[in-house]
Amino acid sequence: MPSSEHPLVVDMDGTLIRADLLHETASQYLSDNPLRAVRLAGWTMAGKHALKEQLAEATPFDPAALPYHEDLIEWLRAERAKGRPIVLATASHRRLAQAVADHLNLFDTVLATGDGVNLKAEAKRDALLTLYGEKGFDYVGNDGADLAVWAVADKAYLVNSSTAFADRVRAVATLECVFADGRKPAPAALFRALRPHQWVKNLLIFVPILAAHHFRDVDGMIAALIAFLVFGLTASSAYILNDLADVADDRHHRLKKHRPFAAGDLSLLAGWALWPALLLVAGLIAALALPPVFMGVLTIYFVVTVAYSLRLKQVAIVDVLVLAGLYSIRIVAGAAATNVPLSFWLLTFALFIFLSLALIKRVSELLVARASGREASLRGRSYGPQDLEMLSAMGVASGYISVLVLALYIHDAQTAELYASPRFIWLACPILLYWISRAWLITHRGQMHDDPIVFAIKDKASILIGVGFLGVFALAKGLG
Numbered sequence: 001m002p003s004s005e006h007p008l009v010v011d012m013d014g015t016l017i018r019a020d021l022l023h024e025t026a027s028q029y030l031s032d033n034p035l036r037a038v039r040l041a042g043w044t045m046a047g048k049h050a051l052k053e054q055l056a057e058a059t060p061f062d063p064a065a066l067p068y069h070e071d072l073i074e075w076l077r078a079e080r081a082k083g084r085p086i087v088l089a090t091a092s093h094r095r096l097a098q099a100v101a102d103h104l105n106l107f108d109t110v111l112a113t114g115d116g117v118n119l120k121a122e123a124k125r126d127a128l129l130t131l132y133g134e135k136g137f138d139y140v141g142n143d144g145a146d147l148a149v150w151a152v153a154d155k156a157y158l159v160n161s162s163t164a165f166a167d168r169v170r171a172v173a174t175l176e177c178v179f180a181d182g183r184k185p186a187p188a189a190l191f192r193a194l195r196p197h198q199w200v201k202n203l204l205i206f207v208p209i210l211a212a213h214h215f216r217d218v219d220g221m222i223a224a225l226i227a228f229l230v231f232g233l234t235a236s237s238a239y240i241l242n243d244l245a246d247v248a249d250d251r252h253h254r255l256k257k258h259r260p261f262a263a264g265d266l267s268l269l270a271g272w273a274l275w276p277a278l279l280l281v282a283g284l285i286a287a288l289a290l291p292p293v294f295m296g297v298l299t300i301y302f303v304v305t306v307a308y309s310l311r312l313k314q315v316a317i318v319d320v321l322v323l324a325g326l327y328s329i330r331i332v333a334g335a336a337a338t339n340v341p342l343s344f345w346l347l348t349f350a351l352f353i354f355l356s357l358a359l360i361k362r363v364s365e366l367l368v369a370r371a372s373g374r375e376a377s378l379r380g381r382s383y384g385p386q387d388l389e390m391l392s393a394m395g396v397a398s399g400y401i402s403v404l405v406l407a408l409y410i411h412d413a414q415t416a417e418l419y420a421s422p423r424f425i426w427l428a429c430p431i432l433l434y435w436i437s438r439a440w441l442i443t444h445r446g447q448m449h450d451d452p453i454v455f456a457i458k459d460k461a462s463i464l465i466g467v468g469f470l471g472v473f474a475l476a477k478g479l480g
Contacts (some may be wrong), residue, residue, distance in 0.1 A: 006154050007137045008079055009128060010072075010107075012090035012097060014142040015159045017184060018067040018264025021049075021092040022143055025055035027268045030247040031310065032059075049118040056093035063096075063103040065251040067264035072140070072159060072179050076408070083446035087111065087137070089128060091145075103357035104352055121145045125152055139173075142181065182264075189265035193243065193274075194236040200457055201327065202231040205334035211428035212340045213418055213477070214355055220338040221301075226289045231330060233282035234302055240275040244268060244308040254368065294336040301329050323358035324351055345409040350403035356436065359395030360443050360452045364386060367446050392444070399436035403429050424476035428469050435465045 015021040029036055043051045078389065079085045090097050097112035103429045111127055113119045119127060128137060139146070139153035142160050149154040156173035158166055161181050169175050183189070205227050209220050243250065243261045247268070250256035253262045260266040277300065277454040286295050304312075305326060313319045328350040362383060370385040383391065407429050409415055415422045438461070440447050449455035456462040 003086070007085040007087050007109075007132060008076070008154070009087040009089045009132075009137050009139045009149075011078065011141040011146055011149075012088060012092055012100065014181075015057070015146075015280070016069060016072065016142055018069060018181065018267070020267065021090075021096050022052055022055070023268040024066075025052075025061065026249065027244055027272065028059050029055055030272075034310070047118075048120075049116055049423075050091040051112055052113050052118070055440075056095040061096055061099055062248060063100045065248055066100070067251070067262070068104075069179065069182055071182070073104065073106070075179075080106060080108075085109070089119065089124055089149075090409075091118060091124065096153075099202075113284075121148045125149045128152070138176070139297075144464040153314070161282070184249050184260070184265040186266070188259040193240055193260045193271070195239045196232075196236075197219075197454065197457070198239065198451075199228075199232040200234060201453055202228050202235065202330055204327065204330035205231060205337065207346065208335040208340040208342065209338045211343060211346055212342065214338070217338070220340070223290060223337045223339075224334060226285065227294060227333060230282045230286045230298065232331060233278050233285075234298060235305075237275045237278035237282065238302060238305040238309070240271050240278070241306060244271045244275070244310045247456060254464060277282055290337050291339070297329060297333045297336050301326065301333065304329075313383055316387075319381070320355060320358040320362060323361070324355035327354035327357075344415075345405065345412060349402050349405045351407070352398050352405060353436075356395050356402065357400035357439075357452045359391050359398065360439060360448060361450065363391050363395060363443055364446075364448045364450055364452075366391070367443070371446065392440070396436070396440050399440070400433070401431050403436070406432065419473075419476040420478065421476050424472060426474040427475075431465060431469050431472065435462065 009015055013022070026405075029040060043054045043365060050473065076086055082335065085108045087109045088097060088101050088104055091113055094110065094112035094114040097110050101107045101110045111124075111131075117123055118158075128139075128149060128150055131137075134152045135154040137153055138155040138157065139149050140157040140159065141149060143165075145265040149381060150169055153173055156169050157177050157179070158169050158175060159179045159181050160166065161183070166175060166178055168192040189432065196288035206224050208225055209217065212222055240261075243259055246256070247262050250259055250262035256262060261271055282298070283295070286298055286414070304322060307323050308319070308326070312322050328347060331346060331350055334340070362381070365381070366383055366385055366388050370388065407426065410422050412427045415425070419425065439448070439452065439455075442455075443452075456466075
């Protein structure tokens with residue numbers, strides 16, 4: 001692309017960054033304290049400029065963590081090296097815009113919202129006309145709000161992957177170059193945000209009816225299927241809310257920074273609209289098709305999940321106990337949906353095995369932190385590398401206790417009623433011991449996935465071990 005003597009004016013939201021700073025600050029403000037929603041609504045009624053000013057003052061902001069368009073920034077640096085003035089012109093508040101400009105050390109001038117003016121569309125156009133005159137600057141933008149600016153610019157540069165929108169820009173300006181926006185396709189990003197692979201955890205809903213050997217209970221199985229769907233929608237709602245609350249921390253994580261909201265593939269505003277919609281659909285299905293007690297369990301699950309996302313995950317030990325409880329509550333929900341009595345042994349076994357898995361998750365994160373030389377606590381957590389040995393000891397012990405619970409279950413009177421040869425269940429104990437020991441060994445070698453459930457689903461050895469584990473119970477059921 002030929003260089004120009006004209007100043008190169010660059011939009012920020014959606015152009016320089018794959019995010020909108022109004023959505024970023026509003027989301028962070030609500031995530032820090034959901035009760036602030038009333039105050040946020042009041043600021044919104046006062047107008048966009050007032051809303052942006054209040055949020056800019058009230059919300060911590062880290063420009064280093066934003067999802068930037070790196071290709072665009074590289075080109076801007078090359079243009080500036082040729083002596084071309086680079087101007088940041090954005091509808092975001094000037095406090096945030098200046099923080100971004102200071103971080104990038106790229107812009108000669110910063111124009112932004114302030115002094116009662118929301119610098120967007122026509123307001124931005126008028127400001128640039130006053131400074132540079134018609135056709136006295138080139139402009140880089142990304143969406144419909146920028147069309148008014150392109151109409152008075154000399155050359156247009158577009159950050160947008162839509163061919164149709166590029167044609168709209170060509171209709172009002174000389175389109176010099178198009179940069180891909182770097183976003184994943186919206187359907188794919190939405191699919192990832194819902195985390196459907198995590199729905200496998202909801203298979204625990206079927207455990208009570210299967211453990212009670214009610215295999216021919218058609219109504220119960222249908223109820224379990226509906227409960228599975230409801231829990232899936234509720235879990236996806238909670239995952240989206242968690243990702244919205246965790247955006248700032250996720251952007252500092254080697255893997256989580258690629259999540260749709262952290263990476264800018266999905267708008268935070270879309271997330272705040274989507275999670276209550278999913279929750280509403282789940283609640284309606286549950287109210288129409290499942291017992292009231294199931295709705296109570298579902299409500300507890302969601303409330304605890306939200307509490308975990310907003311606060312409890314930052315409290316040492318409480319966080320892993322809550323994670324273990326959230327796994328176990330799926331079993332309670334399965335029993336409620338199918339009217340199967342809860343088993344003391346099943347709940348106790350679930351609590352210890354899932355506590356071990358939750359601790360694997362934390363230890364994996366700490367091992368990554370230690371390998372990178374970090375001595376401080378994990379972002380958004382209350383653990384540091386110095387806690388590794390203690391957490392590992394607790395995790396291994398919890399896993400082994402779950403095996404002990406399984407062994408004691410063999411001698412329960414109800415077990416004799418369910419299985420023709422309950423003594424064969426003992427064979428499941430060494431199988432489970434091996435899997436737990438192997439999982440922890442893999443964790444300490446730094447080879448564990450950040451989610452041990454995902455590891456178990458993808459690991460061929462774990463799948464074979466699971467088949468063998470279930471085969472033992474089938475053997476105990478079928479032999480007299």
